[in-house]
Amino acid sequence: MADQAFDFSPGAQIPVQGAAGQTAATHALASAAYRDSPLEEILKADNEWHKSTVKKGRFSLFEPNLGEAFARAVQVRMLGGARKPLIQSFGAEPQAVVEHALAASRIRKQRDARLTAVMAVFGLLFLPGALLWIGVFQLRRTLAGSQGRKTGAVGSALLAAVGVLAVLFLIALPFGGFWAYYLRAMIVAPVIGWLFAKRICENTATDLRARWDGLLSGGGIGAKVPEAVPGNPNETAAEELRQGLEKLTAEQQSNTVFYAGPKGILGMGTRWGSWQLAEELVSKEPGKEFHQFRSWDVIKVIHDRLTLLQRGPLNTGGFPKPSVKHWIVVPVGEGAAEVARPEGQDVDTFQVKRHEIQRICDHQQFGSGNRHYLGVQFTLWDGQLVITMMITVTVLFETLRIEVTGHALGPVHSLFTSKPAAKTVEVAKTVRFWETVERKLPLVETAEVVRQMVRAPFTWYPPLLDFLGGKLVLPEPFGLRHAWAEQPWRHRFMADDAMRAATPVLRVAHSAAMRVLEENGVDTERFGTRSSFLGAGVQDPMPGKADVYDV
Incomplete structure (x- = not known):
């Protein structure tokens, strides 16, 4: 199989991946792994074509936050042994995002190991009391999650009432002896354990938020994934993880893309413009035939000329160096849940070989099958804007057709570019009650400490946590970059850049x-006349929806 042919040569280090000008989108996506926001917030980042799903669990007290669910979902989807093919993330480095997801999970596992020790000492030894407190917090969380504010207030009142009863129970116990002391400890020990757990949770939250802020500030601490660096041949898990990261990078460099009807070419964004030059092939000299040539002959010359786009006649900056590449476009259904990359002897490490590309270009121009396109791609705005112009040349009977289409992939959703903010609440002043002031809340609240303590003992088996608390289901076919991309037309300069590249x-x-x-x-x-008409038409300042045919 194509994806098994990659030479995963042994090595002790993970190859460092990164491209100049692509850090903003990569860091924005990677920051999601460190966030402590509610999981439902990621649904706000869904676009028209790609929808995430939050699968609810059995108990709300076990539910993950955004960072926990995102890191888990990304690791399983992009590194799983039986994972489906991925869509390329143009303008971003998926390996870097996955490495940050692994790093965030490692930090949380270290926290959960300490919380598990606290639970063993202050929870397991005093299990009845721990279960009582957990039951109260679960009931409070269930009531607070209801739509009515009064119901949520009832949950808080219930917690306060249980606390008062616990104090009365400690003071006026109806009997003495060993069990009296144990019953008192049963009520107090979980509270003492909570104090230790709160300190652990606050330290970890501070670390995670510092990494979140550092990524979005342009620097930050790099992702450390020691579990992906095998120290000896017997460390099969580390070797498999290293190979998974290598495979991810190889698939990112694939020259196969997928066209999904109105969704456009997956990963590149929808088509916003299409221009076609089609004229009859007539010999220059009457009575003589012109020399035979093929589509590939035309494509090769266009390829060579496109590589020189950054060389302009004036010293005005102009185009950055473009990426010019031959693409094989595979058609899939609009609602396809997965894609299949080409396989066989003509494919090597996710790359369709050159002779097969040439064959498709020359002969596979009509009917079923894959198609060849020559693409020139500009990655701008630090990876937040990806402009791709796709060119195809076809010859049918005596007609030569040159088609140029424009694709634009916009910035990642603003949810991923928001920095961590201090938790505050607006309260009225004591004397001047008509005035309000912001009061700073603890970084980790009481209910959050309890949630993390309850989840900690189950960290060793994540599928069980998915069952108990729920998980994030990523949109398919999945690619990190296009799943949460916005339209560039909302940003005036980005829209200008996309349309200026077309002419x-x-x-x-x-x-x-x-x-x-x-x-x-x-x-x-005739070709010259037709080209002049197209040159005027391409200057239309309004982008359209070229993949949506109004018929």
Whole structure:
């Protein structure tokens, strides 16, 4: 199989992946692994085509927060042994995001190991009291989660009432002896354990928030994943994790993409414009035939010219160096839940070989099957904007058609770019009650400490936690970058950049094609006239929905 042919050569280090100008989108996505926000917030980042799902568990006290669920979902989806193929994350580095998810999970596992020890001493030895307190917090959480505010207030009142009864129970116990002392300890010990647990949780929360803020500030601490660095050949788990990261990087570099109807090319964004030049092939000299040529001959010249786009006649900055690449586009259904990458002897490490690309370009232009496109891609705005212009050349009977389409992938949702804020609540002043002031809340509240303590003993088996508390189900077909991307048209400068790239690319494609036609004795007068008309039409300042046919 293609995905098993990659040479996972042994090594002691994880290859460092990163590309200049792609850090903002990568860091924004990676920051989600360190967040302590409610899980439901990620649903706000869903776009029109890709919807996440929060699967509820059996007990709300076990439910994960956004960071826990995101890190778990990303690891399983992108590193799982039997995972489905992934969509490329243009403008981002998925390996870096996964490494931060692994690093965040490692920090939480270290916290949970300490919390488990606290639970063993102050919870397991005094199990009846611990279960009583856990039951009260679960009931309070259930009532507080209801829609009515009065019901939520009842839960808080219930917790306060139980606390008062516990104090009375300690003072006026109806009997003495060993069991009297044990019953008193049964009520007090979980509270003492909570104090130790609160200190542990606050230290971890401070660390996670510092990493969250550091990523979005442009620096931060790098992800440390020692479990992915095998120390000897017997560490099979570390070796499998290292190979999983290698495979992820290899798939990111694949030259196969998928067209899903109105969703466009997955990972590149929907088509916002399409321009076609189609004219009859007529010999320049009457009575003589022009020289035979193929689509690949035209594509090669266009490829060479596109690599020079950054060289302009004026010293005005202009285009950055583009990525020019041959793509194989595989059609899939609009509602497809998964994709399948090409396999066989013509595919090596997720890359369709050059001779097969040339064959598809020359012969697979009509009917079923994959298609060839030449793409020029600009990664701008520190990875937040990805502009892709796709070019295809077809020859049917005596007609040559050159089609140029524009794709734009916008920035990641603003949810991922929000920095950690201090937890505050607005309260009225004691004397001047008509005035309010913000009061700073603890970084980790009482209910959050209890939630983390309850989840800690089950960390050794994450599927059980998924069953008890729920999980995040990622949108399929899944790719980190396009799953939570916004439209670039809401940002004026990004929209300008996308539309400005179309005209130069279109003219380069047309001029390169004209050169091939001239060299092979084809009359280019009609092509020149048609190209002039397209040059005027491409300057339309309004993007459209080229993949949505209004029929």
